[in-house]
Amino acid sequence: MVINDYYKVYKSGGLIISQKMRLKTRFYEIEAEKPIVILNDEDAKDLGVFVSSRVKIKYNKHEITAIVDITETLVGEGEIGLLKDIHDLIKVEDDEFVEVESARRPASVDFIKKKLDGKTLNEYEIYSIIYDITNNNLSSIELSAFVTGGYINKYTVEEIVSLTTSMVKTGKQIDFGDDVVDKHCIGGVAGNRTTMVVVPIVAAAGLTIPKSSSRAITSPSGTADTMEVLSDVQFSIGEVKDIVTSTNACIIWGGAVNLAPADDKIIRVEYPLSLDAEGHLLSSVMAKKMAIGSDYVLIDIPVGKGSKIPQSMRARELASRFIEIGKRLGISVECLITDGSSPIGAGIGPALEARDVLNVLENRGPVDLMNKSLDLAGTLLELSKKVDKGKGRKVAEDILSSGKALAKMKEIIEAQGGDPNIGPEDVDVAEKQYIVTSKHKGKVRFIDNKSISAIARAAGAPRIKSSGIYMHVGVGDSVKLDDPLFTIYAADERKMNDSVKVNEKLIPIHVGSVISDIIT
Structure with a gap:
């Protein structure tokens, strides 16, 4: 020394x-x-x-x-x-x-302590924290303290606006011109790959919809994971602008273009602790919409047992906050409270979800995924004033049934380096299969999103894109003894054994009982 x-x-x-x-x-x-x-x-x-x-x-x-x-x-x-x-x-x-x-430690550490003490942060203090998060100037302990402070002491509307604008300023921004539309789902529902149906419908209607999506964190697939089955999803900002210029749309992984990079770092800390502060959720969504210049944003808030938001009152409160933040940022926001009590679509996992999407675009179902996608697309067409109020769903149906949405999706796939002629049957799924059957007859009363997702992940999804689950029943369906409920797809014997054990432990599909819960 x-x-x-x-x-x-x-x-x-x-x-x-x-x-x-x-x-x-x-x-x-x-x-x-x-x-x-x-x-x-x-x-x-x-x-x-x-x-x-x-x-x-x-x-x-x-x-x-x-x-x-x-x-x-x-x-x-x-x-x-x-x-x-x-x-x-x-x-x-x-x-x-x-x-x-x-x-000296960064001044932002003092501002983090201020939030932990329950005090309100001003715009400069919030920007200092987000700047230091973006530039890796904070230790893991300090970043965890920031996340904890926001979870324990709720943010004001002004703080959320400052969080949002700070995330945008410390990342990349892309200008796609005027009348840009976008959608977001807060998650929690297995399958639910509506984005990949909504985007081509809306783009075929003449609107600009540059969709940056996430990869899975706790789910069997994110939109970016599923789209990656059909095309590349990682591009530079220049490449993204070229894709959108030629097709009116894109479906890419947002992490590759560095939009609101502080958000991804915050999410990594929130996930192990299962913390999801409302202020962070709101700023996370709105920052990425603001970074691409969105003028109209539709938020899908699934509600129901087993979803992120179990009660409609909580969903309405969250919706009002989204709308208020949108007004402050100059973005027109509309929220749809949707049924999140069970999976949407039949496929759970990247390849199986990609099959669902292509089947819907070919007007072959699954019906629930098709209907929800048409509702979302129709609402977005009306929100953007592209069509008159009350006519959006019909216009969306016409675009889908005429084949225009499929043609647009082929354009997007080709522009992103994929095979535009790929069909549902061309998407490879894992060879090893295990059919889970009903133990008795009755009606399907409940399908647990978290349990279904856990089984699909145990099978290898999303890392192994061909793995996952294919649902054979939905809530309300009548089944007999030994009728198939769902099929597990796994790439190898070990993954299959793991997923079968998880299924036996969790029992994700409840058949026959009218009992909603058991209290002991």
Whole structure:
């Protein structure tokens, strides 16, 4: 260890001694997605830093502030461990000496504490937090504290607007011109691949609908995962603009174009803790719509037992918040409260959902997916004032039945590098199959979205796109003993065994009983 100098700082009547140190580098081929250094515990004590403190590193003309991690054994005294992220930024190799000194933590950490204390944040404070999240300036602990603060202490409308605009400003934006329309579903329903039907219908009507979609986090498939069965979904901003110019639409993975990047980082923290603060949900959705210049946005809020929103009153409250935020942002928003009590469509998993979409576009069902998609498309046509109120559903039906929607989807698939002539039967599904049958006769009373999704994921979806579930029954259908309820598709024997065990444990389809719950 080499200590260059000491300097004294007087603060609150106490003497703080800080040090600058020259430490020898040790390089680790590990990506952390943020600037992290590893210090030996003794050197950390000498510098006066702790886990998640900041240090400033100088090497030649390069300077960077990094987050501290501490070890007793991984690096020795007089050494500093550099992960690949910092190595790439300051271009330092092994066994070089760098200058290290303690640094102030970002001001945004104080603003995060302010939210934890239940106080309201102003626009500047929120922008500072989002900027530091986007640029990886916050430690995992600090980001978790921000998520927790928003979950415990609800955001005001003004805070949500600031969160939304800050997410937009710290990411990329795309201008698609005027009268841009978009839709979003808050999720929680298995299948439900309406976007891939709505987009070609609306685009065939002459509207611009550049749809950036997500990949699955907890579900068996996201829209981007399903679309990837038919075409590429990752493009640069320039490529996306070309696709939309030629087809009026696109269905892409939003993560590839860096729209509202802070949102993805926040979601990664929320997911393990099952936290879903309303303010984060609202700003997450609206930021991505604002980033592509949406003028009209339709929000699908599924409601029912087993969905994200179990009660209609809660759905109406959320809808009113979406509409209010939209007004503040200059976006016309309409919300549809839909039935989310059971899966929509027959396929659950990327390939099986892609088959459903193509079947609907060929006017062959599934009926529930077709009807919901037509309702959404019709409402969006009316919201955008493309058609008169009350005529949207009929116009959407005509576009679908005439084959115009299918033709438009073929254009989009081809523009995104896929085979425009692909049909439902051309989509490969996993060879191993297991049919789950009814244990007794009666009516299908309930299909649990979460359980069905868990079985499909155990089978390999969404990572293995050919895996998943195909439903043979819906709520209200009558079944006899040993009638097929659904088929599990898995790529190998191990995945099939896993999914069968999950099914036996969860029993996702309730047949015959009028009992809604059992209290013990």
